Amino acid sequence: MRVSDNQTVSQIAAQIQRAQRRLVQAHREASSGSRIDRPSADPVSSAAFTRIQQRLDANGGYRSAIRIVQGNVEMAESTLATAGDLMSRAREIALQGANGSMDAAGRRALAQEVKQIRDQLLALANQKGSDGYLFGGTATQSPPFDQAGTFVGNDDDRVVQIGPRDTMVVSVSGARAFTAAGGRDVFADLEALQTALSADSQGDVAATVNALDACQRQILAARIDAGVKMNRLSIADTALGEVELALSRQRHDVADADPAAAYSRLVDAQSSLEQAIAASKTLLGTIGKAWL
Amino acid sequence: MAGLNGLLGIARDALMAQAYGLGVTSQNVSNANTPGYARRQALLETWGTRPPVQGSVHIAGTRRVVDRLVDRRLNEAVGFASSSSERNAALDRIESLFLDAGGTGLGSSLQALFSSFTALSASPADMTVRGQVLARADELAGRVRQTADGILSAQQDMLGKARTVAGEVTDLAAKIASLNKEIAAVEVTGEPALDLRDQQESLARELSQRIDVASFYDKSGAMVILSGGVALVEGSNAARVSVSTTSSGAMAVTVQRSGGAEVDITNKLEGGTLAGLKQARDVDAAAALEKLDRLAYDLATAVNQQFEAGFGLDGQTGRALFTVTAPPGSAAGLVLSAVMNGHPERVAAASNLASIPGGSDNAVALAQLANAAICTGGTRTPAEAYSDLAGEVASTKAAADRDAEVRGAMQDQISSMRESVSGVSLDDEMVSLSKFQRAYEAAGKILQTVDQLLADLISKV
Numbered sequence: 012m013r014v015s016d017n018q019t020v021s022q023i024a025a026q027i028q029r030a031q032r033r034l035v036q037a038h039r040e041a042s043s044g045s046r047i048d049r050p051s052a053d054p055v056s057s058a059a060f061t062r063i064q065q066r067l068d069a070n071g072g073y074r075s076a077i078r079i080v081q082g083n084v085e086m087a088e089s090t091l092a093t094a095g096d097l098m099s100r101a102r103e104i105a106l107q108g109a110n111g112s113m114d115a116a117g118r119r120a121l122a123q124e125v126k127q128i129r130d131q132l133l134a135l136a137n138q139k140g141s142d143g144y145l146f147g148g149t150a151t152q153s154p155p156f157d158q159a160g161t162f163v164g165n166d167d168d169r170v171v172q173i174g175p176r177d178t179m180v181v182s183v184s185g186a187r188a189f190t191a192a193g194g195r196d197v198f199a200d201l202e203a204l205q206t207a208l209s210a211d212s213q214g215d216v217a218a219t220v221n222a223l224d225a226c227q228r229q230i231l232a233a234r235i236d237a238g239v240k241m242n243r244l245s246i247a248d249t250a251l252g253e254v255e256l257a258l259s260r261q262r263h264d265v266a267d268a269d270p271a272a273a274y275s276r277l278v279d280a281q282s283s284l285e286q287a288i289a290a291s292k293t294l295l296g297t298i299g300k301a302w303l
Numbered sequence: 304m305a306g307l308n309g310l311l312g313i314a315r316d317a318l319m320a321q322a323y324g325l326g327v328t329s330q331n332v333s334n335a336n337t338p339g340y341a342r343r344q345a346l347l348e349t350w351g352t353r354p355p356v357q358g359s360v361h362i363a364g365t366r367r368v369v370d371r372l373v374d375r376r377l378n379e380a381v382g383f384a385s386s387s388s389e390r391n392a393a394l395d396r397i398e399s400l401f402l403d404a405g406g407t408g409l410g411s412s413l414q415a416l417f418s419s420f421t422a423l424s425a426s427p428a429d430m431t432v433r434g435q436v437l438a439r440a441d442e443l444a445g446r447v448r449q450t451a452d453g454i455l456s457a458q459q460d461m462l463g464k465a466r467t468v469a470g471e472v473t474d475l476a477a478k479i480a481s482l483n484k485e486i487a488a489v490e491v492t493g494e495p496a497l498d499l500r501d502q503q504e505s506l507a508r509e510l511s512q513r514i515d516v517a518s519f520y521d522k523s524g525a526m527v528i529l530s531g532g533v534a535l536v537e538g539s540n541a542a543r544v545s546v547s548t549t550s551s552g553a554m555a556v557t558v559q560r561s562g563g564a565e566v567d568i569t570n571k572l573e574g575g576t577l578a579g580l581k582q583a584r585d586v587d588a589a590a591a592l593e594k595l596d597r598l599a600y601d602l603a604t605a606v607n608q609q610f611e612a613g614f615g616l617d618g619q620t621g622r623a624l625f626t627v628t629a630p631p632g633s634a635a636g637l638v639l640s641a642v643m644n645g646h647p648e649r650v651a652a653a654s655n656l657a658s659i660p661g662g663s664d665n666a667v668a669l670a671q672l673a674n675a676a677i678c679t680g681g682t683r684t685p686a687e688a689y690s691d692l693a694g695e696v697a698s699t700k701a702a703a704d705r706d707a708e709v710r711g712a713m714q715d716q717i718s719s720m721r722e723s724v725s726g727v728s729l730d731d732e733m734v735s736l737s738k739f740q741r742a743y744e745a746a747g748k749i750l751q752t753v754d755q756l757l758a759d760l761i762s763k764v
Contacts, residue, residue, distance in 0.1 A: 015726025050697030058694035072418025151661030
């Protein structure tokens with residue numbers, strides 16, 4: 012084949028161009044640490060990256076929702092624990108009051124304490140969490156119990172999304188913990204105790220003991236329910252954490268350049284460009300040599 | 304055989320012919336780097352038996368060393384390569400709208416909306432969380448609009464560029480046609496218009512970068528150029544090429560010969576910038592925009608439907624989160640609905656009136672849309688539909704990349720074939736130079752010898 016000078020020159024130019032392009036690409040990969048900073052470099056990995064990233068984002072969303080409700084459920088649990096302690100004190104008072112050796116003044120003093128217990132319990136039942144009252148069902152923005160101890164909330168569930176296909180009820184039922192819906196109306200029973208003590212009626216006081224027992228069990232049941240929920244939330248959080256770890260690893264595999272490989276490709280591209288330039292110099296040197 | 308006088312004639316012709324050869328060689332050397340220049344060859348022949356001098360050398364002229372077939376293939380290759388590289392460059396811009404790894408894609412905004420629904424399910428009465436839902440919805444709508452605008456403005460720019468290119472095509476065609484006229488005027492004297500033909504070939508090559516070019520020479524030696532089967536240049540007449548849009552907004556390339564009707568050649572274009580722009584604008588970008596419209600419409604409709612089923616803190620129901628129109632134009636027109644804008648209390652977290660304000664059933668239902676097949680005719684989740692879209696853009700770009708590479712290499716190869724035939728080699732020319740120089744010296748020697756013989760003869764007479 013006849014070789015003209017333009018042919019030689021344009022071939023040299025094309026080769027250097029190609030080597031330069033490879034160098035720029037290798038440099039981009041090595042410096043950005045990403046194989047897919049242009050999706051077209053690897054459409055399959057890039058689509059996988061998008062899906063993994065979205066799952067990671069969603070996972071993060073579920074976990075932060077879990078953290079918020081976890082705080083509330085924990086608070087409900089500890090509130091119910093305190094309520095349980097108060098109830099057991101009320102029961103002790105009832106037993107003391109039912110004792111025949113107790114005089115009227117003693118019973119009046121106990122009645123005072125019961126009133127305080129009732130007020131404290133009312134405050135606990137109207138406990139607020141991060142997003143309103145804990146024990147009013149979905150009526151979170153007004154106190155579920157009025158001053159008379161009457162329940163004005165509801166027993167509806169508050170549901171939270173805690174996974175891609177996983178929801179759970181995170182509200183702890185105030186209705187079942189404190190009202191007749193759970194068996195006994197706690198505030199009415201305390202009031203009955205207070206009335207019986209004030210009236211210095213040993214028999215009436217003794218009659219409240221069983222009811223107070225039931226109240227205590229009912230609050231304990233609600234507390235256990237809260238504990239179970241805490242447990243489930245923490246299991247869900249751990250599971251999501253593991254998924255997150257796996258997804259992060261996948262994302263790394265899909266998107267990140269292997270630093271060693273990227274660097275060696277860079278060195279490779281650099282030396283092949285240098286070679287192309289060196290070879291071109293030799294070739295260019297021969298053009299028109301016949302004239303010298 | 305000639306006598307001594309005849310020998311003088313031969314020597315004279317030889318001197319002239321070798322000098323002519325030297326002239327052609329120096330012309331080649333001086334044009335070694337002139338684009339479009341085809342090397343010249345001095346055409347020398349013997350007079351044969353014809354007078355005036357038998358056996359003497361005759362200068363038959365100069366020829367351009369070209370291979371018309373290679374030239375035609377080069378035009379075609381140039382057209383394909385420029386079509387591909389134009390498409391590739393145009394798609395670069397579309398691709399840059401979907402860089403999820405680089406943080407420009409829609410993926411994160413899409414997921415952020417669903418995560419805000421998840422957060423809403425945890426704190427349905429929290430005004431900040433409700434405000435976040437609106438902020439995320441607004442952000443997503445904004446990103447969808449930006450992406451759509453990015454595609455639309457890229458399409459607009461492509462149309463603008465196509466118009467400019469069509470203007471250049473018209474100019475080039477006019478120049479080629481006027482060269483046809485000049486060439487005819489020169490060649491009627493019997494002298495080949497080699498330089499003008501160089502120019503014409505080089506203009507045809509420039510033309511083939513922009514539009515499909517099939518060129519050939521008619522009987523009179525004038526260049527004829529067809530584009531998409533329609534004559535762009537015929538004799539001294541050139542057609543006008545213009546770019547317009549059809550009623551559906553697609554780009555149309557039309558050719559109008561003077562006094563003739565406009566002929567639409569859009570669908571016949573395969574090579575040249577115009578074909579690349581057409582492909583990128585009306586096929587690739589249009590497909591991306593259509594998918595984006597579909598995604599925006601499906602998503603907004605499904606979210607709205609669920610949103611409308613819920614109740615705001617004010618006890619009202621039936622309010623949509625987004626305002627969206629049916630495709631086309633869904634993506635470019637997607638906005639947060641006016642009724643929701645600035646009213647976080649209206650976010651419909653509860654599924655019934657009684658469960659306000661703590662009810663979160665509807666928030667959960669909204670969050671679950673993230674994993675529901677609500678897109679692409681009820682077959683894909685929003686995340687999947689988006690990754691399909693971004694994946695398709697990436698694959699199209701990757702294919703265009705490869706195409707541009709392959710066709711570029713093809714052009715290089717054929718261009719190298721053309722240079723092999725028509726390019727100047729300085730080494731070749733050096734050899735020719737020596738060859739003609741030596742022959743000239745030898746012819747001088749003949750002249751000297753004949754002169755000597757004649758002098759001898761005269762002195763002896």
